[in-house]
Amino acid sequence: MGRPKKKGTSGAATAYIHRTKAIKKLQISLKDFRRLCILKGIYPVEPRHRKVVGHGNQAPRTYYFVKDIQFLLHEPLINKFREFKHFMRRLKRAYGTKNMNSASRIRRNRPKYKLDHIVKERYPTFIDAIRDMDDCLSMVFLFSVFPKTKETDTRFIQLCRRLSVEFMHFVIASKSLRKVFISIKGIYYQAELFGQVVNWVLPHSTGFAHPTDVDYKVMKTFVEFYTTLLGFVNFKCYSSLNLHYPPKLLLDSPEEEVVEEPKVKQRGKKRKNEEKLKKLKERERKFVEKESVEDRLAALSQTLQVKGTGGPEEEVDIDEFPASETDDPERVELAKQEQEKLEKFQNLFKGLKFFLNREVPRETLVFIIRSFGGEVSWHSTHAVGSSYPETDEKITHQIVDRPTMANTYLSRYYVQPQWVFDSVNARMLLPVKDYFMGETLPPHLSPFVVEQEGEYVPPEKQALVNRQRGIEEEEEDSDIEDEEEEEAEGGEESGSVVEDSSEEEDDSEESDEDSDDEQSEETGPPAKKKKADSKKKSKKELNMSVEAGTVEVENTHKRHQQKTAEERRLAEMMIPKKKKRLYNKIMHSRKKNAQEARVLKEKRVAIDKEKKKEKKKQKLT
Known part of the structure; x- marks a missing residue:
C-alpha cells in the first residue's frame, strides 16, 4: 500500500491553468498573449468541475490546457514580441529627445517576423488547409472592401484585395464555382477545390461605417494569419494549373527596354537635378504601369498566362482507363454520367456574350459569368478591362437593372441580374421571359437549403426540380387546362341551369306519371291492380341481364403498403x-x-x- 495522493496534485486539477498564471509563466503582456493564442490556434476551454480545477475557488476565470501553454513556451514569436517591445521603447525615447536622425534609423530597423512555420504546424497537408478555408476567405474578402480609415490598416486592405483577386482568378481558371446566393449580409459563394467544398461570403459594395463595438485589433491578428495562409494556398493552386504566380495576364506586352541616352558632361548642380528628375519620372512610370496591371487583373475579364508557352490554359482531355473486372459496371456508368453533367454545368455560359450596364454589380457578375465559360464586357468609361463595345452584334445578353432603355437591339436579350444567379443554381439556362426589364422577378431561392422528407417545398422550387427532370411540358399543359377550365366556368354555369331545368322537367313528368299510376292503383278495381303488377314485373324482367365473369385484379401496390405498415408496426413493438x-x-x-x-x-x-x-x-x- 502506497501513500494516498495529496489533493490537487493529479487529474483535472493539474490539467488546466487560468489565464493570469499562464501570462506569468510566458512572461508576456495580455495583448501579446491574446495575439499569440490566435496565431497558434489555442482557445480557452471550459472545465467540467470548476471547483476542482480552481482548488475550491469558483470565481469566473478563463482556463486553458496546461499542455497548450507548455507548447507556447518554445514559440520563436515570443522573442520577436519582446524585440518589438524594446523597439517601441527606443523609438519613444528618440522622439522624446527630438532626435529625428536616431528615430528614422530606429524605424528602418523595425523587427520583422514571418508566420510560415505556424501555417505549416497547423496544416500539415494542403487538404487540411483547404478544409479550413471558409473563415479565411470570408475575413479576407471582408477586409478587401473596407474603406481606408484609422481603424483598419491600409497595408492589410491592399494585401487582402490582391489575394482575393488572385483567388477569384484561380476559381475562374479551374471552373470550380458551384453555387451563388444573394442575401442581406452579402453574396454567398460555394466552390469545390480539390474535392473539398469551400463556402465564403462577399459583403455588398455599399457605404460602410465601422461599428464601435468591434475590436479591430483582434480582427487584424486573424487577418495577419489568414493572409499568410491564403498566400500559400494561392501559390499551390496556381502551380496545380501550371500558371504563373504572381499571375500574369495573357495580353500583357513585354517590358520595354529603357534606352539610355549618351551621357553629356555637365557641371555642378544642373547635372544632379536632371538625374533626380529622370529617376522620379522612371519611378512614376513604373508606378503607373503597376497600377494599370493591378486594375486589369482586378477586372477579371482577361485570361492568365501558362508557364513555358505564355499562352492561355489549354483544356486537357482526361485519359479513360478500361474498367477492371472487379468494378461494378453500373457504378462506372453513373460516374461517367456525373462527369458529363459536371462538364456541361462548367460550360453553362459557353458561347454566350454578355454586356453589363453601369448599374449592375460588375465584379460579381464578371466572376460568375467567366467561371462558367462566358464572355463579358462593359462600358470602357466605367472601368478598366472592357473587351468589346455595346454595339457588338454578337452580344447575346445584356444585363440591365432598370425598367426601360432608350436604345435596344433586337439581336439580344435584356435581362435582370438575377437570371445569372438563378441559372447557376438551377444548373441550366432558365427561360428569360420571367427576367425581362420591368418584370416582377420570381423568388430568389437559396441553393444551400435542402428540404428533408416531410418538410415544406415551395411550388417554385418544385417547378424547378420538375424542369430539371424534364417534365416541364406536363406542367405547362396542366396550367393551360386549368386556365381553360376557369374560362369555361361561366359557360358551364349557364348551360348547367338549362340542363338542370330540363332534368327537373323530366323528373316532374316521371313523378306525375308515377303519381297517376299510384292513384289509379289505389282507386281502381282489382283487375287494374293485377295489370299494374304485371307491368312492374315485366319492367324488372327487362332490366335483368347476364354478364360474363371477370378475374378480380389484385392491387399489388395497396397490398405492398399494407405489408410494409404491418412490418413497421411489428418493428415498433x-x-x-x-x-x-x-x-x-x-x-x-x-x-x-x-x-x-x-x-x-x-x-x-x-x-x-x-x-x-x-x-x-x-x-x-
Whole structure:
C-alpha cells in the first residue's frame, strides 16, 4: 500500500491553468498573449468541475490546457514580441529627445517576423488547409472592401484585395464555382477545390461605417494569419494549373527596354537635378504601369498566362482507363454520367456574350459569368478591362437593372441580374421571359437549403426540380387546362341551369306519371291492380341481364403498403424500452414538421387564390 495522493496534485486539477498564471509563466503582456493564442490556434476551454480545477475557488476565470501553454513556451514569436517591445521603447525615447536622425534609423530597423512555420504546424497537408478555408476567405474578402480609415490598416486592405483577386482568378481558371446566393449580409459563394467544398461570403459594395463595438485589433491578428495562409494556398493552386504566380495576364506586352541616352558632361548642380528628375519620372512610370496591371487583373475579364508557352490554359482531355473486372459496371456508368453533367454545368455560359450596364454589380457578375465559360464586357468609361463595345452584334445578353432603355437591339436579350444567379443554381439556362426589364422577378431561392422528407417545398422550387427532370411540358399543359377550365366556368354555369331545368322537367313528368299510376292503383278495381303488377314485373324482367365473369385484379401496390405498415408496426413493438423514448421523440418531431409543412402549404394556397381573384378583378375592370 502506497501513500494516498495529496489533493490537487493529479487529474483535472493539474490539467488546466487560468489565464493570469499562464501570462506569468510566458512572461508576456495580455495583448501579446491574446495575439499569440490566435496565431497558434489555442482557445480557452471550459472545465467540467470548476471547483476542482480552481482548488475550491469558483470565481469566473478563463482556463486553458496546461499542455497548450507548455507548447507556447518554445514559440520563436515570443522573442520577436519582446524585440518589438524594446523597439517601441527606443523609438519613444528618440522622439522624446527630438532626435529625428536616431528615430528614422530606429524605424528602418523595425523587427520583422514571418508566420510560415505556424501555417505549416497547423496544416500539415494542403487538404487540411483547404478544409479550413471558409473563415479565411470570408475575413479576407471582408477586409478587401473596407474603406481606408484609422481603424483598419491600409497595408492589410491592399494585401487582402490582391489575394482575393488572385483567388477569384484561380476559381475562374479551374471552373470550380458551384453555387451563388444573394442575401442581406452579402453574396454567398460555394466552390469545390480539390474535392473539398469551400463556402465564403462577399459583403455588398455599399457605404460602410465601422461599428464601435468591434475590436479591430483582434480582427487584424486573424487577418495577419489568414493572409499568410491564403498566400500559400494561392501559390499551390496556381502551380496545380501550371500558371504563373504572381499571375500574369495573357495580353500583357513585354517590358520595354529603357534606352539610355549618351551621357553629356555637365557641371555642378544642373547635372544632379536632371538625374533626380529622370529617376522620379522612371519611378512614376513604373508606378503607373503597376497600377494599370493591378486594375486589369482586378477586372477579371482577361485570361492568365501558362508557364513555358505564355499562352492561355489549354483544356486537357482526361485519359479513360478500361474498367477492371472487379468494378461494378453500373457504378462506372453513373460516374461517367456525373462527369458529363459536371462538364456541361462548367460550360453553362459557353458561347454566350454578355454586356453589363453601369448599374449592375460588375465584379460579381464578371466572376460568375467567366467561371462558367462566358464572355463579358462593359462600358470602357466605367472601368478598366472592357473587351468589346455595346454595339457588338454578337452580344447575346445584356444585363440591365432598370425598367426601360432608350436604345435596344433586337439581336439580344435584356435581362435582370438575377437570371445569372438563378441559372447557376438551377444548373441550366432558365427561360428569360420571367427576367425581362420591368418584370416582377420570381423568388430568389437559396441553393444551400435542402428540404428533408416531410418538410415544406415551395411550388417554385418544385417547378424547378420538375424542369430539371424534364417534365416541364406536363406542367405547362396542366396550367393551360386549368386556365381553360376557369374560362369555361361561366359557360358551364349557364348551360348547367338549362340542363338542370330540363332534368327537373323530366323528373316532374316521371313523378306525375308515377303519381297517376299510384292513384289509379289505389282507386281502381282489382283487375287494374293485377295489370299494374304485371307491368312492374315485366319492367324488372327487362332490366335483368347476364354478364360474363371477370378475374378480380389484385392491387399489388395497396397490398405492398399494407405489408410494409404491418412490418413497421411489428418493428415498433420490438423496440427496446430504453430506445422507445428516443423513437417517440423522433416520430413526434416528424409529425410536427409535417404539420408545419401542411400549414405553410395551406397559407400558400390561400395566397395564390387571392392573387387569382385580384387578377380576375383587374381583367374585368
